[in-house]
Amino acid sequence: MRLFYSFLLSVLLLLGPATTGQTENLVGGLTPDQALKAGERMYREGILPSGKPMQALVQGDIPVDGRMFTCRNCHLRSGLGTAEGTIISLPTNGRKLFRTLHRGAEIETNPPRHLLAKPFQSEDIRPTYTDESLADAIWTGRTPSGRELGAAMPRYLLAPPDMDILVYYLKHLSTDFSPGVDKQTLFFATVITDEVPAKDRRSMLGVLQAYIRDHNARSRHDEKRARHGPFYRQDRFAPYRRFDLSIWELHGPPSTWEKQLTDYAARKPVFALLGGISTRDWTPIDNFCNKNKIPCIFPVTDHPGLNPDNWYTLYFSRGLVEEAETAARYLANNRTETVPPLLVYDNDARSRTLTEAFIRQWTTLGQQPIRTLQLPTGTQARLAFWQRILSSGQQASLVLWLQRNAMKELFTLAPQHSALQSLLLSWRMLDSSSAGLPKAWRDKIRLTYPYRLPGQLNSRLSFVKSWLKLKKLPIENLHIQAQTYFLGWVLTGSTRMMGDDFYRDYFLDVIDMMNDEVYAIATVPRASFGAGQRYAVKGCYIVGLDEKDPAKLVPLTPWVVY
DSSP states (O other): OHHHHHHHHHHHHHHSOOOTTOOTTOBTTBOHHHHHHHHHHHHHHOBOTTSSBOEEEETTTEEEETTTSOHHHHHTTTSOOEEETTEEEOOOSHHHHTSOEESSOOSOOSSOGGGSOGGGSOOEEEOOOOHHHHHHHHHHOBOTTSOBOOTTSOEEOOOHHHHHHHHHHHHHTTOSOOSSBOSSEEEEEEEEETTSOHHHHHHHHHHHHHHHHHHHTOTTOHHHHHHHSOGGGHHHHTTOOEEEEEEEEEOSOGGGHHHHHHHHHHHSOOSEEEOOBOSSOOHHHHHHHHHHTOOEEOOBOSSOOOOTTOOSEEBSOOTHHHHHHHHHHHHHHSOOSSSOOEEEEOSOHHHHHHHHHHHHHHHHTTOOOOEEEEOOSSHHHHHHHHHHHHHTSOOOEEEEOOOGGGGHHHHHTGGGOOOOOEEEEETTTTTSOOTTOOGGGTTTEEEEEOSOOHHHHHHHHHHHHHHHHHTTOOOSSHHHHHHHHHHHHHHHHHHHHHTTOOOHHHHHHHHHTSOOBSSSOOSSSOBOOOTTOOBSOOEEEEEEEOSSOTTOEEESSOOEEO
């Protein structure tokens, strides 16, 4: 088999264009900047600079399309590698490849390795890669030490100019640490927009600052160990950094937010944004983070950005969108009437978000076009509006993306109109309470419910309450506090797993590799992670009201995961 690869390498070299006369600073015929962009596409997507798919062999002689076996799939976006079952994908970033690999810890010892007594000097298991030996490993699967890489590692069939581009990209992948870190500190920020109620602001910020204080308390002498710990534990102690949290407050219309964020970042670069809170659309902040490659972890928002190409913001959930899509699926699967439901909305931002998401999903499901009406303003106008709808006798199901106060005129008409088949509402739009819903329609009401069921929810929130009491924080908005508590739990685990690889992309890669969580996540049944997944919570209930106990919710569906 090795003879086959040697023959293949010779053929590829013969096919490559001559380099005589090329400008010295060109890489595979491209400028350095062009080569980095082309190499990134090869690494992440398996696409050659020509636009054609890369080709490779796996398991010795099986040809495969490189788009199915991209470098990123196994070595991650950051190039720091991962493990899947018994298959270990080693780092492929410049900082790791172009230095000698020692057995055991990769972090430099204190004192330096070459000054240690001979018995304490771990053996070399791989010499430093060169451009030529790295190309040979990608072509043939043979390392500089002569070891054969596993059969799962593709042997890529690249012409020399394309190989030059890929090697050049790997040399520059995750080499210098990302902005927002120095030898003592990891710098973070949290974003708060000016319309957020003071109680909600305190709920998010208080919990986040408590986590930062706990980390910096140095109860285990972390800073001292990082500087003077024993050489054989440097891989554990040396990565320790204090956390520094800045507050970035945004004022005015969202169109001005990017400029404000850019100014904040210029004055004090940060490694990532933690939490944050806004009642407005988070998309401008999402776009800023993606443009500047700054991770943003679990902002508190009902209006997350939905651009699938944006990678740098990890949301708790899709907010109101997940409720609307769950409602559309439920109604589509449980319809008995021939007339499509009537959807009523108003000018509230949450109502518009729910309406747009519901219509998109309803259309995707191939249903008849849904009828929509906007709720008028004024008590008399609203009363007449609801009377016309209920008296028509044609509307069997209503979807109302409205707050409780916007429906009070409708609820007064409930005793005279029992023909309604179903009334679907948003639990969040009702401020998480069933109080005041009409008794005459109790058996017809359906609610989108994006939390743990009440019995489970109360028991899970009890440990968050205990933690808040321990930290001397008042209970204000418990759902926001519980969500930020989960953020702190993720932050603690991910920074520990990150070691001394302070790269923003790796920070997100590490979170993507975390196990699904059912314990520290109090408000929902499960948070799940995966490569490129940008919404940790992926489910919602549809619940009804118990006929005997007005406060009791009855699940009509399981936790719908999408």
